[in-house]
Amino acid sequence: MLRGMKFKIALVQLRVSVQKDANLLRARSQVLEAARHGANVVVLPECFNSPYGTAHFPAYAEPLAGPTCTALSQIAKDAGVHLIGGSFPELGEGGKLFNTSTVWDPAGTRIGIHRKIHLFDIEVPNGIRFKESDALSAGNEMTMISTPFGRIGLGICYDLRFPELAMCAARADCVLMVYPGAFNMTTGPLHWELLLRARALDNQMFVAACSPARVEDEAKNGGYVAYGHSSVVDPMGKVIATTDGEEGIVYADVDTDAIFAARQAIPVTKQRRFDVYPDISKGP
Numbered sequence: 001m002l003r004g005m006k007f008k009i010a011l012v013q014l015r016v017s018v019q020k021d022a023n024l025l026r027a028r029s030q031v032l033e034a035a036r037h038g039a040n041v042v043v044l045p046e047c048f049n050s051p052y053g054t055a056h057f058p059a060y061a062e063p064l065a066g067p068t069c070t071a072l073s074q075i076a077k078d079a080g081v082h083l084i085g086g087s088f089p090e091l092g093e094g095g096k097l098f099n100t101s102t103v104w105d106p107a108g109t110r111i112g113i114h115r116k117i118h119l120f121d122i123e124v125p126n127g128i129r130f131k132e133s134d135a136l137s138a139g140n141e142m143t144m145i146s147t148p149f150g151r152i153g154l155g156i157c158y159d160l161r162f163p164e165l166a167m168c169a170a171r172a173d174c175v176l177m178v179y180p181g182a183f184n185m186t187t188g189p190l191h192w193e194l195l196l197r198a199r200a201l202d203n204q205m206f207v208a209a210c211s212p213a214r215v216e217d218e219a220k221n222g223g224y225v226a227y228g229h230s231s232v233v234d235p236m237g238k239v240i241a242t243t244d245g246e247e248g249i250v251y252a253d254v255d256t257d258a259i260f261a262a263r264q265a266i267p268v269t270k271q272r273r274f275d276v277y278p279d280i281s282k283g284p
């Protein structure tokens with residue numbers, strides 16, 4: 001990991017509509033705006049081109065060689081940024097659908113792909129029931145991308161709840177975990193910031209999460225209200241940039257020196273006792 005590496009990250013909290021073409025155009029203008037403001041790395045939200053809902057995924061799904069990736073490649077190139085293209089419902093081999101994030105360099109070349117590993121299947125009484133696995137298949141690979149600014153680990157939304165991903169990324173020298181994510185109005189207020197700060201502090205790395213804007217109107221939100229609050233957290237667990245539910249762009253300056261400083265001050269990375277912990281993957 002390089003000391004003194006500085007870059008600006010922008011989280012595009014997009015107002016996602018039910019119209020794919022309009023979403024792609026809006027994403028384009030927002031990414032170009034972020035680039036004009038000096039962003040080097042730009043992130044779009046989970047499901048940035050479609051409403052978030054199992055009933056919608058089949059209708060909006062498209063292959064990697066489809067209009068969404070064509071647009072993302074061109075946007076990255078025109079903006080001259082590293083673009084973490086949120087996620088979209090991908091039509092994969094054998095007709096399987098995935099929640100997929102693609103990453104693009106400033107030449108418009110795809111340099112990473114992440115298929116959501118942990119599907120969002122939950123039932124909170126009097127809160128929310130969602131079963132992503134009704135429509136989607138899970139990805140089976142962790143994703144870390146090499147960029148000129150350092151390595152970046154990638155997860156999608158519910159992946160945030162599984163600390164192992166971020167810990168593996170930190171131990172593989174990633175400076176930043178990025179999560180395109182659309183938390184909801186039940187768990188968002190309680191867990192979103194807490195989880196982002198926990199992942200950052202546990203691993204003494206930067207963490208960024210980019211949500212769609214909050215759209216309350218049911219005719220326009222496809223039946224799911226995203227929490228918003230796209231945020232960036234530093235390696236000490238401090239929220240250094242955030243917002244509310246409105247559409248907008250969140251900017252933060254990332255300086256890898258903050259990672260070294262946190263790890264020097266509180267050296268948990270070197271103090272872990274792997275000789276003591278059992279292999280918990282097999283159960284109690």
Ligand SMILES: NC(=O)CCC(=O)C(=O)O
Nearest residue numbers: 120157158182183184187
């Ligand atoms: N899109 C998602 O994975 C939502 C995750 C979520 O809201 C949660 O509470 O976890």
